Amino acid sequence: MNRLKKILKGKTTALFLVLLVFAYLNNSSHFAKARSGEPLLLAHRGLAQTFVMEGIANDTCTAERIYEPEHPYLENTIPAMEAAFEAGADIVELDIRPTKDGQFAVFHDWTLDCRTNAKGEPKLYTMAELKQFDIGYGYTADRGKTFPFRGKGIGGMPSLDEVLARFPAQSLLIHIKSNDPKEGEQLAQALAKLPEDRRNRLTVYGGDEPIASVKTHMPDIRVMSKATMKSCLLPYIAVGWTGYIPSACERTQLHIPEKIGPWLWGWPDRFLNRMDGADTRVIVVGGDGSEFSSGFDRAEDLARLPTHFTGGIWTNRIDRIAPVYHK
Structure with a gap:
């Protein structure tokens, strides 16, 4: 009986070692097919103003903590996206919010209070009304002593339709900033109007429910x-x-x-x-x-x-x- 146990133990150990060697050989990059080329570069919100990351919460106004500006671009604007692609971006990420008149505004925050001279959620306004606001109004690098972009962002908030028209051949990552399935359905209806080759260069990510809705209505589009x-x-x-x-x-x-x-x-x-x-x-x-x-x-x-x-x-x-x- 002891001999049988030793044999079984030895076989178990040998099998474990075989699996261990297999797992190593099958997963080691040393034995992987050689990869070539350069990384894929994804520009978050285009070329944007960066800010101090420490202590950020969901309701933090990041426009009030930017670093001293090194360039003139504001996030989620067409000039910022143009600058990103010109710099070498392969993909540009952008955020969308629904508007009162059934469009999508390209804007990050839940409300307009932090960055603009307006109040409330973007969905309370039409796209035409949103374009009247100054999206550079709230930016400051010195705790409110100066506002380097104030007055320079009027009319700067684009619609999603404008972005898609301006960049017909570029890859975009579209971020739904909510967990509302209706927004996913609305976006799917908008993107369904595009030709297949254009949709193939788009990816949509966001909350579980709107992304599930997008995938249901557009099973061919890449989502996350x-x-x-x-x-x-x-x-x-x-x-x-x-x-x-x-x-x-x-x-x-x-x-x-x-x-x-x-x-x-x-x-x-x-x-x-x-x-x-x-x-x-x-x-x-x-x-x-x-x-x-x-x-x-x-x-x-x-x-x-x-x-x-x-x-x-x-x-x-x-x-x-x-x-x-x-x-």
Whole structure:
């Protein structure tokens, strides 16, 4: 009996070692198919004013804590997006809010109070009324002593239709800033009017409910939400060591915090190769995912990425990051 136990124990140990070696060989980037090319650069809100990140909450007015301006652009405006693409962005991210007259305004905040000279939610106004407000009104780098953009942002808030018309061939990441499924349905109806090749260059992300609504009405469009991320990554973490790609990982987008990436099977090259095979885009964001809008905003930040990283990179300062790759 003892001999049988020893034999079984030995076989179990041998099997474990075989699986361990298999998992290593099947997930080590050293044995992955070589990747080439440059990273995909995603410009968050175009080329925008950056701000102090410490202590930010959902209701923090970030316009009141910007750094001393180094450029004249304001987030979510057409000039900011033009500057981002000209600097070398592959994708520009933008935020949308519904308006009183059934359009989408390109604007980040829940209310107009922080950045503009108006009050209340954008949905209380028509698009024409929103264009009368000064979107640079509230920006200050010295706690209200000076307002460098006041008076310069009148008419600067674009509609989503204007952005789509201005950038007909560029890739855009559209952010629904709520969890209202009706907004997802409204956006799907608007995007359905576009030709297929244009829709293929768009990705929509946001709350679980509006994104589920978008996907229901437009199953061909790339989407992302916390729910889609979990449905992909949780089973991948469980069985991805075998090389299996869950169906939920197909044709979607993943925003991976830099500190989480190394815990994913095959990170970085095998993981990226697997997601490429599933037509899924991988974007690395800064930190552990707990900070708002954290990205790679200085050239030295890129040292935190794996060597020769070729996935997507989230940045708030495309003007600093793109020159590193586009010399």
